[in-house]
Amino acid sequence: MSDATKNLIIRVLIHGAVLYVLYVLQGMVFSRLPLFGVLPLILPLSVVGVGLFEGPSWGAGVGLAAGVLCDIALGSTVLFTIALTGLGMGVGLLSSYLISRGFPSYVICCAAALLVLAFMQMFTLLVFLRQPPLALFRVGALQTAYSMLFALPMYVLTRSLARRAKA
Amino acid sequence: MKKYLKTKGVVIGGITFLLVLIALLSLLGVGRTSFVQNTVAAITRPVETGIRNFVGTLEQMYNHMHNYDTLEAEHRELLARVAAYERRAREAEEIREENERLRTLLGLSQGIYNERLVDAAVLSWDASNWTSAFTIDRGEDYGIAVGDAVMTERRELVGVVRQVGRNWARVETIIDPSVRVGGQMGTGVSGIAEGNFALMGDWTLRLSLLPTGEVPLLNDVITTSGYGGVIPKGLVIGRVERVGMEGTGVSYYAIIQPAAELNRLVQVFVVQNVEIDS
Numbered sequence: 001m002s003d004a005t006k007n008l009i010i011r012v013l014i015h016g017a018v019l020y021v022l023y024v025l026q027g028m029v030f031s032r033l034p035l036f037g038v039l040p041l042i043l044p045l046s047v048v049g050v051g052l053f054e055g056p057s058w059g060a061g062v063g064l065a066a067g068v069l070c071d072i073a074l075g076s077t078v079l080f081t082i083a084l085t086g087l088g089m090g091v092g093l094l095s096s097y098l099i100s101r102g103f104p105s106y107v108i109c110c111a112a113a114l115l116v117l118a119f120m121q122m123f124t125l126l127v128f129l130r131q132p133p134l135a136l137f138r139v140g141a142l143q144t145a146y147s148m149l150f151a152l153p154m155y156v157l158t159r160s161l162a163r164r165a166k167a
Numbered sequence: 168m169k170k171y172l173k174t175k176g177v178v179i180g181g182i183t184f185l186l187v188l189i190a191l192l193s194l195l196g197v198g199r200t201s202f203v204q205n206t207v208a209a210i211t212r213p214v215e216t217g218i219r220n221f222v223g224t225l226e227q228m229y230n231h232m233h234n235y236d237t238l239e240a241e242h243r244e245l246l247a248r249v250a251a252y253e254r255r256a257r258e259a260e261e262i263r264e265e266n267e268r269l270r271t272l273l274g275l276s277q278g279i280y281n282e283r284l285v286d287a288a289v290l291s292w293d294a295s296n297w298t299s300a301f302t303i304d305r306g307e308d309y310g311i312a313v314g315d316a317v318m319t320e321r322r323e324l325v326g327v328v329r330q331v332g333r334n335w336a337r338v339e340t341i342i343d344p345s346v347r348v349g350g351q352m353g354t355g356v357s358g359i360a361e362g363n364f365a366l367m368g369d370w371t372l373r374l375s376l377l378p379t380g381e382v383p384l385l386n387d388v389i390t391t392s393g394y395g396g397v398i399p400k401g402l403v404i405g406r407v408e409r410v411g412m413e414g415t416g417v418s419y420y421a422i423i424q425p426a427a428e429l430n431r432l433v434q435v436f437v438v439q440n441v442e443i444d445s
Contacts, residue, residue, distance in 0.1 A: 073295075
């Protein structure tokens with residue numbers, strides 16, 4: 001087995017292990033720690049980080065895996081599988097051609113992604129089930145704010161993973 | 168961009184193919200889980216069970232140390248209640264036998280619900296802010312199907328099965344905005360008991376679509392009406408906590424406090440194959 005293949009396998013395994021730990025944290029630890037009655041979304045933050053630092057291919061691949069885990073943790077069908085794959089690829093393309101790979105870009109991408117995801121999550125409730133919009137927007141805003149508390153540790157984690165992969 | 172697509176076209180193609188495949192597999196069976204979700208769930212469920220058991224043990228130890236007196240008093244009270252229930256069960260058995268004899272005498276059909284119960288443990292709650300749902304450790308292997316009602320041992324309605332995997336199922340509780348159940352007041356008047364997003368945070372639900380002029384009574388017990396034949400009749404939904412007037416100004420609605428303690432569920436029962444013997 002060549003060094004390149006070995007490195008690729010190690011990189012995939014590390015990403016898989018990190019995603020699994022984040023899935024357990026999101027689904028089983030932070031699900032017991034609501035803040036103002038809401039729970040955070042952590043997995044999308046890692047997808048933004050991988051897309052930003054490792055490019056669109058890794059962003060899309062990690063987004064796909066994170067999306068499947070998110071759909072299981074949150075009980076949705078394929079919403080996150082599709083959204084997070086697109087998110088990882090989109091952020092990867094932006095970082096390749098348009099934006100810098102720094103903390104401000106990461107924070108802006110995370111906030112935008114979390115707001116879009118919150119809107120996607122509330123869409124059915126808002127449009128088809130006609131639930132009160134104010135209550136939905138309040139939960140969407142709180143979910144985004146709570147999740148953003150994890151931006152700094154996730155930035156450090158994904159950047160160190162990318163540096164290790166490049167080394 | 169063009170350069171990127173030229174060099175990474177195969178990777179992008181592969182990811183797109185996987186994405187389409189997962190989406191198609193999921194869309195093929197509404198309510199049933201895809202192969203991918205089933206496989207990932209099969210890997211993650213044992214960890215969830217392990218964590219649940221670990222947390223349960225810690226809670227037991229804490230309760231043992233700090234709530235011993237309370238538990239002892241509760242135990243004594245429960246023993247007394249069990250004795251009372253046993254007495255009532257014996258009486259009920261006598262009444263059932265008498266009822267059977269009288270029905271035979273009059274030549275009437277049985278006309279009762281035939282239900283099979285599957286007990287299940289609550290594995291984990293959805294980590295979502297938009298639904299109120301949890302996963303149980305029984306699935307297709309035990310004959311559980313989408314639409315089955317879920318209740319407590321005291322016949323209090325908990326929710327409805329929405330998604331079924333091989334060895335797990337996802338239950339949406341009665342306070343979830345997408346759950347609607349036929350509800351009946353003590354007076355026999357029916358309405359629709361439905362979850363509402365604004366009420367979900369308070370663990371309450373709403374009884375709507377009541378006939379014009381019908382005023383719900385505070386503390387009245389709301390039970391399932393059984394209309395539709397999916398949810399059995401007579402399961403306790405909860406008690407009326409508040410009453411208000413609908414926006415139309417001609418009918419009332421009620422805010423219901425669920426009878427089942429949804430935030431403290433450990434074990435539930437799935438009601439299967441509800442049929443009426445004729």
